[in-house]
Amino acid sequence: MKSDLKNITIIGAGAWGSALASLVKTNDHSVQIWSRQSNLSLAEVVINSDAIISAVSMKGVRAIAEQLQSAKLLPHAILVSATKGLEPQTRQTPSQIWRSLIPDHPLVVLSGPNLSKEIMAGQPAATVVASSDEAAAQFIQNIFASRNFRVYTNSDPIGVELGGTLKNVIAIAVGACDGLNLGTNAKSALITRSLIEIIRVGVYFGAQPETFWGLSGLGDLLATCNSNLSRNYQVGYAIAQGMSLEAAIASVSGTAEGVNTANVLMEISDREKIYVPVSRYVDRLLKGEITLQQAVEGLMERDLKPEN
Known part of the structure; x- marks a missing residue:
């Protein structure tokens, strides 16, 4: 029904923003x-938006x-964060930034195994929309869901967001693993152990x-670590090629995003004493502190321990 149609604003005209726009237009x-x-200001564009992505x-x-802090938003307007990363200065996630600056509007995190080129090609995919506001999550679920795009709701936005953020660091490691032709056994071990950290x-x-263990965690990790469409994978692969x-x-x-995320993650893990060996080797590799061969040897020579 026409009365069910909504006004949606997507901020960002890159591959990801364009892919999200194509999904909303499908409905x-x-x-x-x-x-x-x-040509128009952001404030002018969002004035009648039911959701701002x-x-x-x-x-x-x-x-x-x-910019949106001073914009006149509809009282019911829902904010959707579809960005994966950590802010270097504050170490905050995107949703934490949104929540701190615009606290009075429902906030939804969208994340999952979603390669933009595959979505634009009309290939089937699934994603997760997460919020502490169940109605807001369901609203975003409905505007995106279609025959080729399945959308699940979730009540753990920070978990959904971090799954998409942290896997970018691991994708660099896996791209390097493939670039060195280390084999399927090594790649499987790397992905599995990385999920634990x-x-x-x-x-x-x-x-x-x-x-x-869901789409926004393991699902996104597998997609990003098994496709040369992933930018982070491509960076790791290129480094392995010299x-x-x-x-x-x-x-x-x-x-x-994994390049910057690795650096911020190390600051957090050092301060809070969080054990992240794969991510640490990625960070040291990116900073030029070790060679790729030293990273591989370091990961293989760690102390023997139980799996958990």
Whole structure:
């Protein structure tokens, strides 16, 4: 019914924002995409929006949220964070930034195994929308759900968000593993052990451990670590082929958030004494402190221990 159609604003005109816009358009909702190149101001675009979806890179989140602080939003407008990363200055997640700056609107986190190119090609996929506000999560579920895109709700937004954020660091490691042709056994071990340390960090942030076994955790990890469409995977692969970090980053289209996330994660893990050996080797590799061969040897030569 036409009365059920909503006005949706998507902030960010990159591959991810465009993919999200295509999904909303499938359900005939009115969609506006805003970017810094738009003729209208952000405040003008969002004035009648039922939902505002942020699909910008991590470095742009705070500036966008600050702009929306002074905008006249509909009282029921829902904010959706679809960004994966950690802010270097504050070590906050995107949703924590949104919540601190615009606390009076429902906030939903969208994350899952969602490669933009596959979505744009109409290939089937699934995602998770998480919020402490169940009605808000269901609203976002309904505007996105379609025959080719299955949407699940979840009540653990920080867990859903961190699954998508932390797996980017691991994707760099797995890309390097494939770049060195270390084999399926090594790759499987790397992904599995990495999931354990992702859960360890998530629990520190207050997430539910079981969230990481779902689409936004294990699902996203598998997608990102098994596809050369992943920017973070591409960076790791390029480094294994002998490229410098700068050249590897320049070779990919868009932002490989895992590079910055690794650095912020190390600050958190050092302060809170969280054991994250895979992520630590990735960070040291990216900083040029060790070679890729030393990283592999270091991971294999650690003390013997029980699996859990």
